[in-house]
Amino acid sequence: xxxxxxxxxxxxxxxxxxxxxxxxxxxxxxxxxxxxxxxxxxxxxxxxxxxxxxxxxxxxxxxxxxxxxxxxxxxxxxxxxxxxxxxxxxxxxxxxxxxxxxxxxxxxxxxxxxxxxxxxxxxxxxxxxxxxxxxxxxxxxxxxxxxxxxxxxxxxxxxxxxxxxxxxxxxxxxxxxxxxxxxxxxxxxxxxxxxxxxxxxxxxxxxxxxxxxxxxxxxxxxxxxxxxxxxxxxxxxxxxxxxxxxxxxxxxxxxxxxxxxxxxxxxxxxxxxxxxxxxxxxxxxxxxxxxxxxxxxxx
Amino acid sequence: xxxxxxxxxxxxxxxxxxxxxxxxxxxxxxxxxxxxxxxxxxxxxxxxxxxxxxxxxxxxxxxxxxxxxxxxxxxxxxxxxxxxxxxxxxxxxxxxxxxxxxxxxxxxxxxxxxxxxxxxxxxxxxxxxxxxxxxxxxxxxxxxxxxxxxxxxxxxxxxxxxxxxxxxxxxxxxxxxxxxxxxxxxxxxxxxxxxxxxxxxxxxxxxxxxxxxxxxxxxxxxxxxxxxxxxxxxxxxxxxxxxxx
Numbered sequence: 001x002x003x004x005x006x007x008x009x010x011x012x013x014x015x016x017x018x019x020x021x022x023x024x025x026x027x028x029x030x031x032x033x034x035x036x037x038x039x040x041x042x043x044x045x046x047x048x049x050x051x052x053x054x055x056x057x058x059x060x061x062x063x064x065x066x067x068x069x070x071x072x073x074x075x076x077x078x079x080x081x082x083x084x085x086x087x088x089x090x091x092x093x094x095x096x097x098x099x100x101x102x103x104x105x106x107x108x109x110x111x112x113x114x115x116x117x118x119x120x121x122x123x124x125x126x127x128x129x130x131x132x133x134x135x136x137x138x139x140x141x142x143x144x145x146x147x148x149x150x151x152x153x154x155x156x157x158x159x160x161x162x163x164x165x166x167x168x169x170x171x172x173x174x175x176x177x178x179x180x181x182x183x184x185x186x187x188x189x190x191x192x193x194x195x196x197x198x199x200x201x202x203x204x205x206x207x208x209x210x211x212x213x214x215x216x217x218x219x220x221x222x223x224x225x226x227x228x229x230x231x232x233x234x235x236x237x238x239x240x241x242x243x244x245x246x247x248x249x250x251x252x253x254x255x256x257x258x259x260x261x262x263x264x265x266x267x268x269x270x271x272x273x274x275x276x277x278x279x280x281x282x283x284x285x286x287x288x289x290x291x292x293x294x295x296x297x298x299x
Numbered sequence: 300x301x302x303x304x305x306x307x308x309x310x311x312x313x314x315x316x317x318x319x320x321x322x323x324x325x326x327x328x329x330x331x332x333x334x335x336x337x338x339x340x341x342x343x344x345x346x347x348x349x350x351x352x353x354x355x356x357x358x359x360x361x362x363x364x365x366x367x368x369x370x371x372x373x374x375x376x377x378x379x380x381x382x383x384x385x386x387x388x389x390x391x392x393x394x395x396x397x398x399x400x401x402x403x404x405x406x407x408x409x410x411x412x413x414x415x416x417x418x419x420x421x422x423x424x425x426x427x428x429x430x431x432x433x434x435x436x437x438x439x440x441x442x443x444x445x446x447x448x449x450x451x452x453x454x455x456x457x458x459x460x461x462x463x464x465x466x467x468x469x470x471x472x473x474x475x476x477x478x479x480x481x482x483x484x485x486x487x488x489x490x491x492x493x494x495x496x497x498x499x500x501x502x503x504x505x506x507x508x509x510x511x512x513x514x515x516x517x518x519x520x521x522x523x524x525x526x527x528x529x530x531x532x533x534x535x536x537x538x539x540x541x542x543x544x
Contacts, residue, residue: 021516022510022511022515022516023515023516024514024515024516024517027515028511028513028514028515028532029513029515031300031513032300032301032302032513044517052520052522052526052527053517053520053527055522057508058508058517058518058519058520059346059508059509059510059516059518059519060508061344061345061346061370062345064342064345065345066345066346066510068510068516068518070516070517070518070520073517073520073527215345216342216345244342264345266511266515267345267346267347267510267511267512267516268338268342268344268345268346268347270302270336270386270511270512270513271302
């Protein structure tokens with residue numbers, strides 16, 4: 001049986017990638033299990049300058065999911081290049097640098113810096129719902145996204161993944177625009193913009209009022225979006241959204257995904273990465289699946 | 300730090316909505332001021348729950364918790380022999396080994412339980428410990444502090460027992476080499492200010508909503524004088540002056 005998958009000529013030993021923002025730079029989870037068993041790790045979302053992130057409540061459980069408003073707290077691209085990459089390179093898997101931004105210049109300068117560094121792929125986050133003035137704006141309108149992806153494409157020498165927001169006006173139009181602008185791959189979906197209210201305080205739970213919803217609750221919608229995008233684009237797609245079991249992984253592969261990212265499930269089961277990889281192997285055996293290619297996009 | 304399933308030995312209602320869960324320790328690390336993430340569900344709830352170490356005995360771990368939401372409600376339903384998943388021990392606790400002389404522990408409400416393990420470790424380390432416990436009305440867990448501290452001071456906000464008022468009224472920081480505190484932030488701010496005034500070292504244990512519990516997700520980061528810090532990993536115990544300026 002072969003769990004390998006290839007995206008833009010980069011080989012993943014299996015299709016399980018740790019999702020950005022849930023896994024740091026891999027270090028903490030590596031204390032619990034050997035994270036080299038994962039196909040890849042997408043780094044905490046990086047910005048040109050270090051960011052403190054948002055104040056107040058940042059995580060909040062919801063039925064079958066959670067909301068977050070971390071606000072891209074990160075050490076900045078320079079610090080990542082200086083220390084973070086070497087740390088992540090200890091893990092024997094694909095190193096994806098996830099990058100967000102506030103302006104076109106942020107994106108292009110950052111992409112150029114990361115391209116010159118020892119990363120395998122760049123994942124462009126045009127969809128963070130938790131950063132005011134930027135991030136999200138690029139992820140809503142296809143023509144704005146196209147502009148930023150084109151600009152990044154010009155300076156990016158690494159395989160370029162564009163991470164899409166489910167909050168886009170039209171996810172398929174958005175995917176096509178990014179593909180046309182030169183994305184080598186797409187990952188979807190980021191969190192859904194959502195809201196929580198504290199009855200007793202008569203206030204929103206989050207200082208930013210809105211926050212991003214993730215977890216099992218969004219899986220069926222994410223699956224639909226991955227499916228409809230895969231029907232329209234030629235570039236490989238990485239499925240994201242509430243994936244928490246090997247069954248979920250195979251569903252996304254059948255919908256057309258080349259790989260998947262797991263995020264929120266890491267909080268429910270700290271060994272989720274290892275568990276899903278192991279489970280995937282036994283599930284494929286049970287289902288008589290020799291390689292993921294057999295079932296990719298069959299729906 | 301380990302992630303393991305453990306058997307429930309007992310799960311008792313202490314008073315009102317406060318429970319104590321005792322589980323098999325299974326050689327897990329555990330130090331004063333640290334915590335574990337707990338769950339007794341599969342995927343019905345997304346997140347594990349951070350609960351401080353009340354007592355770490357040779358073979359067992361004790362957790363005191365208040366039933367507030369869905370997670371603690373499920374924990375309260377645990378019966379002897381049930382399995383509970385534990386991730387821990389997590390975080391940075393109180394600096395026991397740096398202490399000498401005379402240390403005061405001041406806790407309010409559900410800030411009291413972590414100070415029990417702290418009192419034990421400090422006493423074992425040869426430090427003289429005075430404990431200040433502030434309750435709303437009903438006292439709990441007082442007997443757990445007997446034998447591991449020199450003096451116990453008690454207050455209730457409603458005056459049912461002990462001193463009538465806030466526990467901070469009883470503390471004279473200048474009598475101590477250091478003060479450790481845990482409880483409502485407004486109380487810890489007061490303790491920190493009192494200690495600063497008398498130039499006495501003070502450590503506070505912070506509480507925050509958490510997702511991963513191990514320092515990866517940055518869901519519990521707070522602003523400190525030393526920059527952003529993760530309550531789950533860099534804390535929960537911080538030096539007071541880094542928290543409250």
